[in-house]
Amino acid sequence: MSHQSELIADDILAYLEQHENKDLLRFITCGSVDDGKSTLIGRLLHDSKLIFDDQLAAIRRDSQKFNTTDGDIDLALLVDGLQAEREQGITIDVAYRYFSTDKRKFIIADCPGHEQYTRNMATGASTCDLAVILIDARRGVQTQTRRHSFIVSLLGIRHVLVAVNKMDLVDFQQDVYDAICEQYTELGRRLDIESIAFVPVSALRGDNVVKPSTRMPWYEGETLMQSLEAVELSATARLDAFRFPVQYVNRPNLDFRGFAGTVAAGRIRPGDAVTVLPSGKKSRVRAIVTADGDLPLAHAGQAITLTLEDEIDISRGDVLVQGGAAAPQVAAAFDAKLVWMDETALIPGREYLFKLAGRVIPGRVEKIDYRSDVNSGEEIACDVLRLNEIGHVQVRLDAPLAFDAYSACRVTGSFIVIDRMSNATAGAGMIVSARYGEPDVAEDGAARWLAFETEFNALVRKHFPHWEARDIRDLLPR
Template sequence: MAHASDMIAGDIEGYLKSHENKGLLRCITCGSVDDGKSTLIGRLLFESKLLFEDQLAAIEDDSRKYGTQGGDMDFALLVDGLAAEREQGITIDVAYRYFSTDKRKFIVADTPGHEQYTRNMVTGASTADAAILMVDARHGILTQTRRHSFLMSLIGMRHVVVAINKMDLVNYSQARFDEIVEEYRDLARQLGLEKITFIPMSALKGDNVIEHGHHMPWYHGPTLMAYLETVEIDEAHLQRTPFRMPVQWVNRPNLDFRGFSGMISSGRVKPGDAIRVQPSGKNSTVKRLYTFDGDLDEAVAGQSVTLLLDDEIDISRGDVISGVDQPAQTADQFETTIVWMHEQALLPGRPYLMKLGTQTVSATITDIKYQINVNTLEHTAGKQMDLNAIGVCTLSLNRPVAFDPYKDNQDTGGFILIDRMTNNTVGAGMLHFALRRSQNIHMQHVDVDKQARATAKNQRPAVLWFTGLSGAGKSTIANLVEKKLHAAGQHTYLLDGDNVRHGLNRDLGFTDADRVENIRRVGETAKLMVDAGLIVLTAFISPFRSERQLAKDLVEDGEFIEIFVDTPLDVAEDRDPKGLYKKARRGELKNFTGIDSAYEAPEAPDIHIKAAEINTEEAADAIIEHLRNQLLIS
């Protein structure tokens, strides 16, 4: 006779195995403040009977302390775990909750309703298969309802259920339900949302959440749980789309095995299939599908595999393996929609890192075409994008990448932007299409190159980048250094900040966005002069580290020398050779560096000139000596 412990162990093992084979649905709740998102998730957790007795006791106690539902249990407190959330009665961060039924496993994200937490909502929605849009039956379609609906259309949400909640507070009125349904259908048509299901319910009382209840006999559609248990999971949809596998790593345990590992983002693949590697465009055939548990006859979207190919072709992390009949596209310039997620504004011309699938490249926003007012859908102009702003922009990369339009494949069309200096994620975006010029413009081969030009001048080309506050002495020192180089027979050119603004950059002002563009243009000009074999000296305030890094990245290693002319603000202000500080102090000159605009000092300059400790001649000699030590000049 079996022991009870063995029977219990068998039951647990059977229970766990039954859950292994269930599909997983990821969904979000969204909508306006106090529409009942957290209450609904709490109700789902309660009804799924996944709460322990101590959790139930705690929620009953918290309901007495923080609850807003009179004598009823406040299910929202199961989700709003932060003290600030409980005290304010609002959701601040994205809360993820996990539960299951006999048919499916679920991950539900409760996203904030307040406008200032738009980025949190986008984060929660980015991996969701379906969205539960909560609408308070008393208030109907509100501004934040429209905002979240727009965001759902933007990220390509395929399944939306509009949960018209708090029907108990409108006497379960069918007329009120029909009125809201008609209003939302008009909004959905504007946004292009198609697969929408409307459910009247009361998250607090439980009507139409798990069971229909008896208050709304006029409603004959599914309950919310019935909908969630049967809605199509994205993986099933993705398996019917063209094959894509971003390469995560090259698997080379020994000389006899060379495979390419990654997760299949869409489609299916089997041995014998012809594939194309992008962006290189090389073709091959799949020989084996290898996994830790052995070979597969076929692999589909959502599976992680290692592909072994018939041919020895060059493939690296970040490449995309596609089906040869429907390959991904390649380009380096795009139209894209970007959601900005950082307190520091997005500025055109500023360099960022872009992560698209498993590839990371340098990226620059070259133009903000327009921003979108998500409350009115109006298009507005703007030179920068602030926190939570959404804009249609042109994006330029430092090299071509493989991609699909976001509407066709979210994995190969969705990306994040990363700050190069802090490594923080600052934005998320969707690629729409490649710009025609990215396909039509190619680098022209030339026979006389940089090396030939530099050899003819008997020197190594370089950029001497002088940075510091206005009045620090940059131009004076740079001018003296050029005189010494010229006297020694070197071929040079000095780009001075004021001189450049009389011509190349005369159309730019002094806002942060204009300063970024100013330095971008100077960096590109300096790059051309280095290609001509010259030693280029630039004297610009160049207040931002990211733009100085951009200029450095434009040339080869060892060709960029950052020279920090370190003069204290009070000393520079006392000098004030152009009277600019006086104007700034009087409020006549806006965005002046050091007064009402920041200067980010270099953290590790190649040459650090402490202007208070040495004179101009000594500073110039120190720079010349550094150039000799680096073998840039003889």
Template sequence: MSHVSELIASDIGAYLKSHEHKSLLRFITCGSVDDGKSTLIGRLLYESKMLFEDQLAALEADSRKMGTQGEQLDFALLVDGLAAEREQGITIDVAYRFFSTDRRKFIVADTPGHEQYTRNMVTGASTADVAVLMVDARKGILTQTRRHSYLVSLIGIRKVVVAINKMDLVDYSEKVFRSLCEEYAAFASHLGFDAITYIPMSAFKGDNITGPSENTPWYRGTTLMGYLETVPVDEEHLQKAPFRLPVQWVNRPNLDFRGFAGTISSGIVKAGDAVRVLPSGRTSTIARIVTADGDMERAVAGQSVTVTLADEVDCSRGDVIACSDAPPECADQFETTIVWMHDEPMLPGRTYLMKRGNRTVNVQVTDIKYQVDVNSMEHLASRELTLNTIGVCNISVDQQIPFDAYRENRDTGGYILVDRLSNHTVGAGMLHFALRRSKNIHLQPMEVEKASRSAIKGQKSCVLWFTGLSGAGKSSIANALEKRLLTMGRHTYLLDGDNIRHGINKDLGFTTADRVENIRRVGEIGRLMVDAGLIVLTAFISPFRAEREMARSLLAAGEFIEIFVDTPIEVAERRDPKGLYKKARRGELTNFTGISSPYEAPETPEIRIDTTALTVEQASEAIIAHLKQFGILVNDK
């Protein structure tokens, strides 16, 4: 290696080493549309000399192309990389940028300001230590300013900078600045922030960004960069918290080694520490802490490690290894705050997937306690959550899960909600506490099991779920089938939609939320009847795939048989035995399936009945043949 090469390598090594020991601050910029978030980040990158010459040249060219006045650079172009963003002049996605100064390293998330993309803002805030909330000095405190402030407080960020931007457009008025500070302080007084710092600035002109501005002689506070470089990063908080290691992977390269890998979310662990594996509750001690660089005696929050246990304890992906003297609670019902992020509303009773770290479970919202008005913080009654709304709800999951309150541990207290059919992320949530009933109610073991109840009846219990449009023939076929099964000596029960609404579901209407709850209740009743050993027939429109899948998920494999009574709507409307289509066409019935409310036809039903080709009796016999083929009718009587 030449002398020059050695010097270059030495300089690079020294540069990297200088960065290695700097603290890292993660922060987010948020606020309403066109408040100057992207411009601010672009200027921070420019002022910290984090741009290459070709990037600077491209910025100068793009600024001229976009028509920036004079020689002023348009720093927003450094961040708004998407073509759609440049065309519209807004930020759509979350853009993460890294920069560094002599004192600290930074990762900043530039989040979208438009209300439509509030969900992206939540993503950016989830890992941030500080929020820089941008306020346009001309527009003042807007609805989106309040919404983002409330979300920031929910996510757990306790340090906030209120950057009163575009002061150059209000002649650097101290009166405007003080007025906005007072207005924001009154609004945020109950949000629980530890500290709020107010800075008057112009991201476009550079006032109070890296150095004090001569245009604001009345301001004696810190610059934005001065604040970011010196604000304490509470790294010690997570280390002081109880030890938590969510298991990401069971490492079993050979029969002599079995380790549990993951990133420590809080606390400190040492070899020999007593630990508890949740949710099983089994205890052991840490035998080794293994890393790629060899064994460690001690590991702290944020480190990725593999630990081995002194005992053969059942532990798998999604479990939590915790200190034995302060383990997390385990429960299956919680109070939680949910931020809804999807165009389709969240409906109580519908089953979603809850992803918490490395564990995925089924979850239902059992009750929306209230929705939060982000302007007044008023609690509003609500039966559903729509896009960008925030609600406090009770939820129920299908198994016990270990958790901490979100305010104590983001990793073990936060989660996302995923639609079971589309796999889209539809919501984000923060757990508050376990409901008392989740601790006081336990499953009672039964000595007589479903298999015994079914065997004595000479049949395999199941649900025959008839679905189709009103007038398709569901009830007629189900009635004929039950009579046929009765002549064969089978034990059955028919749950019909109209009959159910005269009894247990008479409190429900026909809104989307009520339809979901209607099917949820029927699914639970069907599950109990299957457990009793019966062949259960259900005749419901059940228009939504999600609820039919929910009913299926309550049963074991092979116990849910979906029967699609496939009838074109024009045929069903001609039959119209109850006169409902005529009322719907006249506007007398709202939310009528097929007319003003959708019907989601089954994609892969076990049985499809074409009522334009088969009579009721033929359809019944065809289903009998299928049931024999599926092994439901295990012997002839």
């Protein structure tokens, strides 16, 4: 395998340490139907020598059985594992594959190209740092190419690598490649995609995938693999402030109470002050606990357990933060972009469950401002959202929670909508901003509590004038 080295034979521990310290790139392959996404991934794995002999033999047998490549080995079968996918020659579900090179580790999400599976594509893209968008050199930019590019932009993927595939079917002509580059550059400009790179490839023949092509001397850039290894990811995280959604309260005995989760953004050290949201309670970090011992520092992406200096009521779904000017918003109403994934259309006012950073709260979409036409970018007024449609909506929950804008932090800025009857995921959303200026659930609850407290205290003073605890707050635990 290409990422193996002599260290495996000489010093296995040194090799494992070297492999562990490589950075990880998650990327998605997407594009229109039959653009060659699965074939490209198969070619990446094959030419990088990351396929075992028994796998290769099985793929050769299946290639003859399904005969999708006129007798040649069909590398797309490496990722198209469902029987229906192999029979039809298409991708239906998201397929994940892992591989590594000397420079980097990779997780690929191979996503379907059919419009009816757009929701699967949005799911696969939600955790990725880069998108490889394939374009058939014979067809240029298609409707589904625009749709996927729109979702890539919507989900905040900042790096796009455009692979102009099937160059062998257009005789490797440079003018065809240049025309597609110009066409997609204009699309990327309209969608505000920050970083776009182009590579002409033939996934079936292997040109410019891992090895440079000798049939396109006019192209002097990097191969697809070189581009994947070189993309800079250090600037991917946009939020430096600390965010830590609590996933589990760890209480193994009476002497230990920790809060487990994964750092969503920023970094934390023992002794740092933190605020618990939405309660607003404050404390300091006593220790950062892991299975390998306490850490002096934890950063985004690390799974840790935090212990605090004070006994504070913290539950699953609460968020420990540092912020200052970058403090998260706490509200029960917000505006969001929503990708609808359910066969049953979204109707404003219907009750759903909303899950954000481990917390599940009942709520509803109060209003659909508009849906986005992914081809023209036009904002179209509508009353419902149907399967695979993307809209701008107003959400109201039954309780306040802490969140960031999705553009600042994916983990604390994204949510899913769950059908209360079937428990199926009905939609995926990206928060734009909090919505203020209306009576808030939290404010309404505070007003009702104040009224109850006033009435209770008055009754106590009237009927028990000599009782020392004459205020309801005297009865509450401290």
